[in-house]
Amino acid sequence: MMDFTKRVRGTRDFLPPFSVKRAEFLRIIEDTYREFGFLPWDTPALETAELLTSKGGEDIREELYIFKDKAGREIGLRFDLTLPTARVLAENKTMPLPIKRYMIGKVWRYDRPQAGRFREFTQADVDIFGSEKPIADAEVVAAPWTALKRVGIQGTVQVNDRRLLDAIADYIELPESRRDEFYRAIDKWYKIGEEGVRKELGELEKYLDPFLEFDTDLVELPEPTEKISAAKSALLKLGEYLDDFGVRWTFNVFIVRGLDYYTGPIFETFVDRPTSILSGGRYDRLIGMLGGREIPATGMSIGVDRALDLYGDSMDLRAREADVYVAVIPGYEDVAIQISNKLRAAGKSVFMDVTGRKLGKQLADAERRGVKTVVIVGRETENGQVVVKDLDSGTQSAVPLDELLQKLS
């Protein structure tokens, strides 16, 4: 006998009550993005292998789902939402700018699964295309940060800037060819500590002490060169806008994020663990690299599943499965359907029993589902009434049908 119950490695099933919270979280994110004026986009999960590997060389294939279709073409699953979006912009060369868009969807990476890391996971992106101004970076941070705040998660956005890092690297005379290696090591500062970073750096360790002079508050950041001054004042401007948006942020010179993707401000958001749940930055060259005109771009992404895993318990999310449970006494199905429809038309979510099981079972079922209001549809309907029962208090009363809606509101 084959085992048909196996899941693909690194994927997950989302079942209630978690799935209910997850859907609610996604709804709040989407509502917030809309409030900030971002419009929804959706692009295919499948892209050509050519695109997916375009900015990482051959070794990047190791981290991707790539396979051949029946015609022998190499295709793969997207690993983020930014690259497909950039492809669309490179392809549609006359879209009116600026564009503010969001996209919520699954992405796939052939990582080795472990705590907080899956091969299939959901991202909720916002991006602004067509503005190089810091106010755009600030807004793109503010929208997802606000969404998180609305569910009770107050993160601190750690801010750095690729131009600043490069300016510092110039100043401390870090060889160009070793910079990726250096950045990759210091990026682990909060994970493995100073000692770990020194060890990791090896012969590059001599550059660490001069670099550490820049581990300060932003206003106190030394300005030994013109380039550093310029990067600093850009960050100060950005910080001012973040303050205006009410975002909690801090400058952190150890934030690096990736290697060849970003060209300006970069962001990571932490709550109380060194695991980022909201991150992104500015990437002004990507669309040009894909063959489009150069369009300045900046974006952020919520790691939806990771945020739920780490902080779902403390999120302020509705967990109940429906607003009202309609318990149906056998023989009264027709009127139960009519009543359920009426409630739904008034905006209530309704779980109507369809099993015909006895009332005690239906009440237990309602409770299990976390629904606290039960409308019992039975013989009272012959007098134009239903019984409304509150499962929390245990109280109930017969209510005329035309008063049902106001009784429930």
Added chain:
RNA sequence: GUCGGGGUAGUGUAGCCUGGUUAGCACACGGGACUGUGGAUCCCGUAGCCCGGGUUCAAAUCCCGGCCCCGACCCCA
């Protein structure tokens, strides 16, 4: 790719070291006591030793191989 810990009903586990009744328990699920009133209690029920080989009179237990899961490293555009 490297390393560590594990696989016993749907979930969590006891049993394994020291092989030997019908593989025990809890939760969950279905039904009943209670055919129009949930949370409590009681009763009944469904459901399990990852796969293959070896040792043995006898394997969940010991040995070998495989598969899978979890976690750490590497990496994370």
